[in-house]
Amino acid sequence: MDSTRQQVAVVVGATSKWQADGRNTQLAHGKVLDDSHLPVGVRWGVGGAIAQKFAQEGFVVVLTTRNAANAAALEHAIKAQGGACLIVELDLVSCASISKAFATIRATVGDPDVVVYNAGYLEGRDLPPEKELLEHFPVDMFDTAQHIASRGPFLVAKEVLPAMRQRGAGSFLMSNNAASLRGRKRMTGQSLYYPRVMMRTLAQVLTEEYSEHGVHVANIVIDGTIDSPGTRALPRAQQHPEVVMNPVKIAEAFYYLHTQDKSC
Secondary structure (H helix, E strand, C coil): CCCCCCCEEEEECCCCCCCCCCHHHHHHHCCCCCCCCCCHHHCCHHHHHHHHHHHHCCCEEEEEECCHHHHHHHHHHHHHCCCEEEEEECCCCCHHHHHHHHHHHHHHCCCCCEEEECCCCCCCCCCCHHHCCHHHCCHHHHHHHHHHHHHHHHHHHHHHHHHHHHHCCEEEEEEECHHHCCCCCCCCCCCCCCCHHHHHHHHHHHHHHHHHHCEEEEEEECCCEECCHHHHCCHHHHHCHHHEECHHHHHHHHHHHHHCCCCC
């Protein structure tokens, strides 16, 4: 490895649907929230905290998002902290967009040393109570859930794992939730999360295939409510602030996994 080359971290899904102007925030609260009083580490949820952590550790951080404007404030925050950062637009439902985005990343900053797949979705959250059963779930919403939870990480893996294998080093880390462990009924106001089982299984398969080549693949189950502007304003979080998880501490765990000894 070229010791003079600055390491590259790509965060797919660096912004949060629960950030101040996120889709979930506006769906739950009916408005954009003011996050100016919140610590900078929690304003963009886990993705934003991970991006800030790797930038603080000296990585060039690439933020991917469907629309560059979504990540502009996060980019500004990282640069204000002295970090190196750029935004690349990427739409996970488009194979062509994924290929173009990673071609841009390779041409601009080089092959990634670590990729964090942190993409989320809210398909199903706005369905009314009478449409809780799976028979009512729209196919287009299911397709989006599958794109983000299964097809997306597969396509991203194809873009980044060959170079990591050839280099004999690298990390591909996926953010997941408890629905990846057991299928449960989708309640009103919840997303369709059972497709995330495929994300967990993909991580297990890639671990078996790529560990011998020096590549670290991990499926990280984050089981709980993550602190962010939108979640912090929810009644349950207001009444029980101890239930929200600090994304800065979660980001430290992601960084530890990237630096974990190969024997582990």
